[in-house]
Amino acid sequence: MLTRFARHRSALLVPLALSLVLATACSKPAHQAGTGPATAQAASRLGDLSAFRSVAADVAAIVDKGDLPAAKARIKALELAWDSAEAGLKPRAADDWHVLDKAIDKALSALRADTPNQADCKAAVAGLLKTFDAMQGQV
Amino acid sequence: MNPRHSSLAPIRLNKVPDVAPSFWIIKIMSTTVGETVADFLAVGAGWGQGLTRMVMAVLLAAALLLQLRTRRYTPWIYWLTVVLVSVVGTQITDLLTDGLGVSLYLSSAVFSVLLAAIFGVWYRGERTLSIHAIVTRRRELFYWAAILCTFALGTAAGDLATEALGLGFTWGVVVFGVLIGATFAAWRLGGNAVLCFWIAYILTRPFGAALGDLLTQAKAYGGLGLGALWTSALFLAVIVMLVGLAQSGVNSGRPAAAAN
Numbered sequence: 001m002l003t004r005f006a007r008h009r010s011a012l013l014v015p016l017a018l019s020l021v022l023a024t025a026c027s028k029p030a031h032q033a034g035t036g037p038a039t040a041q042a043a044s045r046l047g048d049l050s051a052f053r054s055v056a057a058d059v060a061a062i063v064d065k066g067d068l069p070a071a072k073a074r075i076k077a078l079e080l081a082w083d084s085a086e087a088g089l090k091p092r093a094a095d096d097w098h099v100l101d102k103a104i105d106k107a108l109s110a111l112r113a114d115t116p117n118q119a120d121c122k123a124a125v126a127g128l129l130k131t132f133d134a135m136q137g138q139v
Numbered sequence: 140m141n142p143r144h145s146s147l148a149p150i151r152l153n154k155v156p157d158v159a160p161s162f163w164i165i166k167i168m169s170t171t172v173g174e175t176v177a178d179f180l181a182v183g184a185g186w187g188q189g190l191t192r193m194v195m196a197v198l199l200a201a202a203l204l205l206q207l208r209t210r211r212y213t214p215w216i217y218w219l220t221v222v223l224v225s226v227v228g229t230q231i232t233d234l235l236t237d238g239l240g241v242s243l244y245l246s247s248a249v250f251s252v253l254l255a256a257i258f259g260v261w262y263r264g265e266r267t268l269s270i271h272a273i274v275t276r277r278r279e280l281f282y283w284a285a286i287l288c289t290f291a292l293g294t295a296a297g298d299l300a301t302e303a304l305g306l307g308f309t310w311g312v313v314v315f316g317v318l319i320g321a322t323f324a325a326w327r328l329g330g331n332a333v334l335c336f337w338i339a340y341i342l343t344r345p346f347g348a349a350l351g352d353l354l355t356q357a358k359a360y361g362g363l364g365l366g367a368l369w370t371s372a373l374f375l376a377v378i379v380m381l382v383g384l385a386q387s388g389v390n391s392g393r394p395a396a397a398a399n
Contacts, residue, residue, distance in 0.1 A: 048359075076185075083182050084367065087352035088360025091307035 045093035152211040168374040171351030214385040228290025243299040250292035293344020311349030
């Protein structure tokens with residue numbers, strides 16, 4: 001008796017979940033949702049990357065000051081934000097996503113090396129910023 | 140140890156659950172939960188992919204050992220094993236794709252062939268692929284090998300759809316959901332039950348991933364913005380409730396699903 005009830009109850013979850021999904025699918029526009037006042041400068045095939053770029057710019061400034069441990073701590077925020085947005089960003093332009101992902105990885109490796117080198121870190125982060133800039137304006 | 144209970148004694152009770160709606164719900168949700176945990180360890184906790192892979196492989200070996208040694212379907216052990224198989228299957232594909240640069244077309248094709256081979260050898264030895272009759276250790280090993288392969292294949296196929304077709308998670312839920320529905324319909328219309336089961340099983344991997352993303356991703360990307368933590372907590376709560384129900388059903392001496 002309990003199992004029959006349980007079976008019906010769990011079966012109810014399926015149409016409920018599907019309705020939720022369909023409602024969301026129908027209400028979202030097919031094109032990418034904007035993130036607010038995205039200027040023409042910030043737009044890229046991946047959408048508005050300004051939030052990610054600004055963290056990268058922070059990291060660059062900290063590296064310039066010579067504080068590599070602080071830069072390593074700051075870039076973690078970029079890694080977390082980038083990683084959690086993968087499912088949202090990658091479908092928009094998978095190739096671009098991979099290019100940017102590699103650039104971020106390069107900067108992460110440089111800053112997380114056993115003995116981080118100022119020149120390497122500066123170059124890697126500069127390369128990352130260049131990659132961001134190269135993407136923007138390419139809608 | 141009582142010789143009647145030695146590991147050489149034939150296992151007579153089915154070691155895997157009935158295929159009820161709750162089976163599919165737990166399966167779909169456990170994909171998301173497993174991935175979130177692995178991702179948290181690798182990125183959030185800073186363990187890195189390498190260490191996380193090793194830890195998950197060890198945990199899977201331990202869970203699988205437990206599962207193989209049970210004498211009957213034990214829900215919490217079975218589903219823990221499924222979660223870990225899901226994680227390791229995903230990690231295998233990710234290692235190939237990200238670590239070794241293997242194309243998703245190639246990995247999808249290879250895992251398809253591998254799965255067919257597993258079924259081929261399984262069928263040749265056992266004359267049945269029925270998941271209602273996983274009553275010997277041999278069959279159970281084939282079962283888990285197939286499950287692992289479906290997770291690797293499902294990951295590759297889902298990632299391929301994203302990269303080659305730009306299929307986002309919202310449309311992913313719709314497309315894979317419709318495909319699962321079509322498989323279900325094919326079964327009800329007289330299609331081969333075993334084939335339909337395994338096709339649906341593969342499809343639930345990209346479906347589960349897309350569903351998780353739909354809940355997790357920021358509203359700016361078209362998601363519901365719940366975030367990984369709350370989505371996983373929600374899914375975990377549902378899983379625990381359903382597995383708990385199943386476990387209490389088993390413990391109360393409800394007749395176990397005997398081999399057909």
